Amino acid sequence: MTHLTTHILDANSGRPATAVEVILAQVDATGSTIIATGVTDDDGRLALGPDLLEPGTYALTFDTGTYFARLGTETFYPSATVTFTVDASGRHYHVPLLLSPFAYSTYRGS
Template sequence: MNTLSSHVLDTTLGKPAQGIALTLTLPDGNTLSGETDSDGRFKNWGIEDGFAAGVYTLRFHCKPYLVETHGSSFYPHIDITFELEENGGHYHVPLLISPFGFSSYRGS
């Protein structure tokens, strides 16, 4: 069974980024949404049977957070597209952000 979580860290402040809206596009084109909590994390997608294998896109709607926190944002949103394998286990997609840069990797 595949599970999915995310974590957003503001590298300028060295703190979690709370309140960033997330949109997950599933392989069939349907979408799920959520928002990072006070620790910058989100994992409650409402998928009880786990995620099927396939290609997903996770959109981080970061502009409102970055403008409110730092006064500007080069990125209106950040899309990360990744592939889940059959019975791949837990997938974690962290995002490190600042007003003018970002980085991501497969976490654990």
Template sequence: MEPQNSPLTTHVLDTACGLPAQGLCLRLSRLEDLAQQWTELRKSYTDPDGRCPGLLTPGQMKPGTYKLSFDTEAYWKKRGQESFYPYVEVVFTITKETQKFHVPLLLSPWSYTTYRGS
């Protein structure tokens, strides 16, 4: 069950077929300042709409550097598709824990695009 009203969400669209990327495994991590190491906060999978709506509870959100790691190789292999990128990592900075953040990923076997969504 995903946390409700999460301040951080993602959505993955399989642009090769024009449909949501269902069942894509992803991990959310935060960079710990002192050790400069990533701490995994959550592992999840995209739902039938390609969304992973609740990655953090509002209390977990704090300013810092975060990373979403998408296991694209396993996603494409399940579909019998060769791909170029075994995983996609999107690193971003949160400066205000009171804001909402949406990190979409547009994915094909040979390319990807991401941006700060709304």
């Protein structure tokens, strides 16, 4: 299993958010560097990035605007970015996104 996974649930429909593009970037004081990109599967899940992320600050950017446009649903957020820190523990990181057209939330999953 890769070091980082995500899962997107569309709270508006109660279904997984499929075919959502996700970008993983490493963030520092000078900007960000894209590490990996991917698209959620039929269950709204995606594993991305290298086998191990170096300690530091990272951001996952979810292309929510394209997802909702495909559904014909107006949305306030064209994208949602979740910034988080990775420590030296080597633990798996799961960063889920609970999504609706006018709100989103996240948490540190397991």
